[in-house]
Amino acid sequence: MKAIRRFTVRPVLPDPLRPLSDLAHNLRWSWHTETRELFQAVEPEVRRTAECDPVRLLGAVSAGRLAELARDEKFLHRLAEASQDLRDYLDGPRWYQEQQELGAELPAAVAYFSPEFGVTAALPQYSGGLGILAGDHLKAASDLGVPLIGVGLLYRHGYFRQSLSRDGWQQEHYPVLDPNELPLALLREADGTPSRVVLALPGGRSLHAHIWQARVGRVPLLMLDSDVEENAPGEREVTDRLYGGGSEHRLFQEMLLGIGGVRAVRTYCRLTGHPEPEVFHTNEGHAGFLGLERIRELSGSGLDFDSAVEAVRAGTVFTTHTPVPAGIDRFDRELVARHFGDDGELPGVCAERILQLGTETYPGGEPGLFNMAVMGLRLAQRANGVSTLHGAVSREMFAGLWPGFDPAEVPVTSVTNGVHAPTWVAPEVFRLRSRYGGAPGRWESAAGVPDRELWDLRRSLRGQLVTEVRERLHASWRVRGAEPAELGWIDSVLDPDVLTIGFARRVPSYKRLTLMLRDRERLTELLLHPTRPVQIVVAGKAHPADDGGKRLVRELVRFSDDPRVRHRIVFLPDYGMAMAQKLYPGCDVWLNNPLRPLEACGTSGMKAALNGCLNLSVLDGWWDEWFEPDFGWAIPTADGLAQDEDRRDDLEAAALYELIEDRVAPRFYDRGGEGLPERWIEMVRRTLGTLGPKVLADRMVCEYVERLYAPAAHARRALEPGTARRLADWKARVRAAWPRVAVDHVEAVAPTAADGSAELGATLLLRVRVALGVLEPDDVEVQAVAGRVDAADGISDAQLFPLKPAGGQDMEGRWLYEGPLALDRTGPYGYTVRVLPAHPLLATGAELGLVALPPEAAGDGAGVLMR
Numbered sequence: 001m002k003a004i005r006r007f008t009v010r011p012v013l014p015d016p017l018r019p020l021s022d023l024a025h026n027l028r029w030s031w032h033t034e035t036r037e038l039f040q041a042v043e044p045e046v047r048r049t050a051e052c053d054p055v056r057l058l059g060a061v062s063a064g065r066l067a068e069l070a071r072d073e074k075f076l077h078r079l080a081e082a083s084q085d086l087r088d089y090l091d092g093p094r095w096y097q098e099q100q101e102l103g104a105e106l107p108a109a110v111a112y113f114s115p116e117f118g119v120t121a122a123l124p125q126y127s128g129g130l131g132i133l134a135g136d137h138l139k140a141a142s143d144l145g146v147p148l149i150g151v152g153l154l155y156r157h158g159y160f161r162q163s164l165s166r167d168g169w170q171q172e173h174y175p176v177l178d179p180n181e182l183p184l185a186l187l188r189e190a191d192g193t194p195s196r197v198v199l200a201l202p203g204g205r206s207l208h209a210h211i212w213q214a215r216v217g218r219v220p221l222l223m224l225d226s227d228v229e230e231n232a233p234g235e236r237e238v239t240d241r242l243y244g245g246g247s248e249h250r251l252f253q254e255m256l257l258g259i260g261g262v263r264a265v266r267t268y269c270r271l272t273g274h275p276e277p278e279v280f281h282t283n284e285g286h287a288g289f290l291g292l293e294r295i296r297e298l299s300g301s302g303l304d305f306d307s308a309v310e311a312v313r314a315g316t317v318f319t320t321h322t323p324v325p326a327g328i329d330r331f332d333r334e335l336v337a338r339h340f341g342d343d344g345e346l347p348g349v350c351a352e353r354i355l356q357l358g359t360e361t362y363p364g365g366e367p368g369l370f371n372m373a374v375m376g377l378r379l380a381q382r383a384n385g386v387s388t389l390h391g392a393v394s395r396e397m398f399a400g401l402w403p404g405f406d407p408a409e410v411p412v413t414s415v416t417n418g419v420h421a422p423t424w425v426a427p428e429v430f431r432l433r434s435r436y437g438g439a440p441g442r443w444e445s446a447a448g449v450p451d452r453e454l455w456d457l458r459r460s461l462r463g464q465l466v467t468e469v470r471e472r473l474h475a476s477w478r479v480r481g482a483e484p485a486e487l488g489w490i491d492s493v494l495d496p497d498v499l500t501i502g503f504a505r506r507v508p509s510y511k512r513l514t515l516m517l518r519d520r521e522r523l524t525e526l527l528l529h530p531t532r533p534v535q536i537v538v539a540g541k542a543h544p545a546d547d548g549g550k551r552l553v554r555e556l557v558r559f560s561d562d563p564r565v566r567h568r569i570v571f572l573p574d575y576g577m578a579m580a581q582k583l584y585p586g587c588d589v590w591l592n593n594p595l596r597p598l599e600a601c602g603t604s605g606m607k608a609a610l611n612g613c614l615n616l617s618v619l620d621g622w623w624d625e626w627f628e629p630d631f632g633w634a635i636p637t638a639d640g641l642a643q644d645e646d647r648r649d650d651l652e653a654a655a656l657y658e659l660i661e662d663r664v665a666p667r668f669y670d671r672g673g674e675g676l677p678e679r680w681i682e683m684v685r686r687t688l689g690t691l692g693p694k695v696l697a698d699r700m701v702c703e704y705v706e707r708l709y710a711p712a713a714h715a716r717r718a719l720e721p722g723t724a725r726r727l728a729d730w731k732a733r734v735r736a737a738w739p740r741v742a743v744d745h746v747e748a749v750a751p752t753a754a755d756g757s758a759e760l761g762a763t764l765l766l767r768v769r770v771a772l773g774v775l776e777p778d779d780v781e782v783q784a785v786a787g788r789v790d791a792a793d794g795i796s797d798a799q800l801f802p803l804k805p806a807g808g809q810d811m812e813g814r815w816l817y818e819g820p821l822a823l824d825r826t827g828p829y830g831y832t833v834r835v836l837p838a839h840p841l842l843a844t845g846a847e848l849g850l851v852a853l854p855p856e857a858a859g860d861g862a863g864v865l866m867r
């Protein structure tokens, strides 16, 4: 029988156990082993730490057991200790507070917006890397004491749960998540009524949402939920699924996230006294409407649109996460226009101006589309990609928005992602390292661990994974319709002594789930090698609308169903955080074979590395930056064959097989005197010791604070309304005047010889005449750009030499500029001269996308050359 209504009966904890509720409702338990172990002691039946969900557990435990615990002195003592530990963690000064003590100018608070958050398996509000990164960002911010407020949506069904049909086709399930059963609390007004966010929709409708909050250590995470009674049925479904539905549905979600999110932050700060954020950070473009809402707020206090844009830009950081154009949100312009008209969400903000912000103004741009990444870049004075390589790729990708500048100067920097060690390091690894002198939070201390112990640990983790895989495979086959009697073979799936390779990720085509199947015979030989076999664990979800991805999953499943190899290769359905936490530590090698350079960063390999698992990967994302042969392998790529994907896949797959057969497997099976693979163990040690400290989310969050949040807060503070207005006026004046700005004449008072050559160490005096129209020298910077030149006169490794005004205007109104240019490189060398807008409140000279070059440099490259 089906219930017609459901609700949650909350457990009543006996008084002495009350603190359990606080511990359960702060997600710090998800990365604090002692607290998790305390909950396991509440109900020892709960075996899997990673899947432990204290809120559910407290709801399920019997009154009798609770009464027993309330009298158990030992348990109460542990409880008191855990509570005290949490209080200390929440209240004590941490890194951020120390920086402030030392006089650093840091934002009072930062709001961090993301469409998904992967904090724990118990709060399934993520689809993959983007969300898990967001979760790790919050946790590391909490550990460091950064006053962050997370903002997202609460999806009633999360992403989806994956299972397989008998023949290997992905099945999606959407279980209902009842917020009352999740580690969340409703944000309420002083009188106890739930706080509410309301957005006006066209046609007099409105979209209401409640605000749930999760506590991620010190960091509140606000999640908007549209499933409330005030909404019409359509609006109730806005937050039904992550990345589900059509275009308008996505637009509603993004408006709720961006606009509603700012309103939720304001409400939260009003109710709790939390400082207002000075910086807004948008994790990918989906939350970009947050900038429009802040423009509306400022317009309400009397600022015009352009001045409000300046103020908003100053305090906004935009992180782009994908070099795949399909990964960027683009909406039909008409659709956006409909929602931002006069009866839409942001009355009083000019719809035409909003539309301009998302217009693809570069060559090849689609005039009919509204691009969220483009708006993100226009509304953020600071932007970044997520690895060094991805920063470079993003600068190329968005260069069209800064015409006249080399991609290297496009104002998009990079902060390489990191992962939250306490979440991702297996407790066994953590304990071994602390036993040999590693302080908590220090991950480089693998040096002292003896080979034997390191190897025993690896084997034990591999063994745990084997058990886990058999259980999951068994469950999966039951769902696929098999009877237990047919499943005896699963007891001998995988071997705790065989080299174990892991490959788990979402299944967009660029990640190439099935590259390993390119030559099935070859793969089979590797799996069944008589003395040096490998075994492979694969997992991954395809987006529900991606039939291509589902075909890849089926291909892999079918291969691994083959009785010849099924003991050596498995596909596990429903990849998620709980599985990931077992998988990374249990594997010896983590495989990653994306189409370079489409993996912006990748983080699963980092999590593997922290557990002593070695990386075997294409030089893409973070691996391109940090790979060293001492601790892993680079799969050679055939990037040059981007046009011929089949051939490229063939070549790269062949290189992969070869590496495994000739390099990876021999090293693993090459046993020294005591039966230990010494060279392998050395690689594990280097992975832990050299690579480990780099891949941490702490390092990442410190970089965000120092390189992006602090300058953004500084810029925002400088822009009180009067200054914002002056900056906007100045930009308008410069834009209007720019067509008359020109470099008219360049002359080198040169120590160049008659043949045009010059000597290293010489200095050239440049004398330049520029026309500035109605602008003054204070409005611009005139500079020489110099460096090595290629055959087409393109300057690389450019150095900038600012030139100074010398005297006033000449008879024709031109300004004379002069300055030295030091010749400090040998070989083909060249320079050009340019004029850029200059203002102390610009973050870079490229900010306005305006530049004037000498006529002979029209378009690109160097102007004047010497050889």
Ligand SMILES: *Cc1c(COP(=O)(O)O)cnc(C)c1O
Binding pocket: 127, 128, 129, 130, 132, 504, 505, 506, 575, 576, 577, 580, 601, 602, 603, 604, 605, 607
């Ligand atoms: C880390 C992680 C990811 C992201 O992995 P990539 O290497 O970035 O593809 C995806 N899903 C889960 C469950 C993860 O833990």
